[in-house]
Amino acid sequence: MxxxxxxxxxxxxxxxxxxxxxxxxxxxxxxxxxxxxxxxxxxxxxxxxxxxxxxxxxxxxxxxxxxxxxxVPPVRLVMIGAVHISQALAPIARIAGLDPVVIDPRTAFATPERFPETPVIAEWPDEALQARPLDRYTAICLLTHDPKIDDRALTRALKAECFYIGALGSRKTHAKRLERMRAEGFDDGSLARIRAPIGLDIGAVSPAEIAVSVAGEIVAALRKKPLRAERA
Amino acid sequence: MTGADDDILTAAESWRAEGREVAIATVIETWGSAPRPVGSHLAIDSEGRFLGSVSGGCVEGAVVEEALDVIASGKPKTLEFGVADEAAWKVGLSCGGRIKVYVERVEG
Known part of the structure; x- marks a missing residue:
């Protein structure tokens, strides 16, 4: 060589x-x-x-x-929100070979006790993602329900062309989110890449079941077709 | 690639930067229950020092020896190990699998 x-x-x-x-x-x-x-x-x-x-x-x-x-770079999973779904999704993701990290500025949620084996960053997404930028080999889940927290991460995820962008929330919540993102200048093509409601449609109810559906959706996004940015 | 494999190519580069002669061995095919997946690396220098693993310890000794030849000749080699192989009696894979290993010198 x-x-x-x-x-x-x-x-x-x-x-x-x-x-x-x-x-x-x-x-x-x-x-x-x-x-x-x-x-x-x-x-x-x-x-x-x-x-x-x-x-x-x-x-x-x-x-x-x-x-x-x-x-290929190890696939990362960034979870915005140290919530119940993240608590279940982090270990599932690790077993599936992803490298999970949780970001949530709310220090009451973002504690090592709630995430014994997963790195937890108790910072705003802007700060946390500045230090460790998103890229196309990153999956990101927006799980806080709080636009103040989720939106900053979402704009970064769209720009970085993360291979998977999942956003929690009802269709109504998502419609409002799309409005805000259009105001930020994103076109419909980019916005179509956001998966909402998050997760495969398997009738998931509990946070753990939703975590399973999200993990499945991430694997599908990773394996079923070439990563978008690489085709370009 | 696992993190460990990443470190091996990085190490090979820095060994070369130190002026050491270096060979890289890569598992290119496996059959049966081979202990290390295709793409696994072993880096070897001319002193016989090595880092990484192509078989979890079964045939590393033999690969290192062949790597010294490759470092000397500059000609890449493909090695095969397995229970059906005659070499197996010396350095066989106890797991019963077979592996093919490509060994090449780092040039330049």
Whole structure:
């Protein structure tokens, strides 16, 4: 492996950018492919599938074997609101391989006692997300019911093109939210990416059941189609 | 990729920056109950120091030895280990799985 390729892989990982290293197994030749350049690569189809699955593997093309080393950032789950649903969703998310974090400026909610194994940041979303910015490999759930808290995170999530944006609230609440976001300058295309009411329609009632439906919706958003921003 | 695998490529880069000769071994195929998934890395330097894992300990010794050859020759190699392999009698996978490992030198 050329040192330059190794450096490119490491730099991409540090920046949370997806990428692949293609190794031709018969002669050892290699190339680095950034996720946004996949479409132009001869192995575009194979690379896209592997990146979507987040799995390295061997493929064959015209009798030649290639190994695809796939590097995708660990998927994060940001929950805005240290509420009951988050308490259930955090451990479910961890089991599913996501990296959960809870943000809530209300210090009565955002306590380590309520979230024994999950990082809890007792700050406003603007501060917390400044320090750890959202990106397309982040799922975000807006769960506080309080526009003062949720909206700041939502505008950031839309700009960062998070692969999943779920918002708690009735259709009426959501309609008002869309109005506020339109006033912020977001078009209908962006706003259509907000999933509300949050979660798959499985008739969930309790906070834990809603957490299950949200976890399912996140997995579907992650696995069922290529991440939007990477297609562009 | 797990966090641990990430550290291995970072370590390989910094070892090279220190002027050490480095090889990277990568699990490229597995059959049966292989202990480490495809894409797992092991970084090896010319002194035989290594970081990471391609088999959870079963065949690392053999991979390190081959890596020293690869560092010397600069020619990448594909190794196979498994119970059906003759090498298995020396360094077999106790779990009964089989793995293919690609070993290459870091150039430049």
């Amino acid at each position: 050329k040192l330059d390729l190794l450096k490119a892989m490491n730099a991409a990982r540090a920046a949370r950018h997806a990428c692949a290293l293609v190794t031709r197994l018969d002669d050892g030749s290699q190339r680095f492919v950034a996720a946004e350049r996949v479409a132009a690569d001869p192995l575009a189809e194979e690379l896209e599938a592997a990146l979507r699955a987040g799995k390295s593997g061997t493929v064959e093309r015209d009798g030649v074997g290639y190994f695809l080393t796939i590097q």
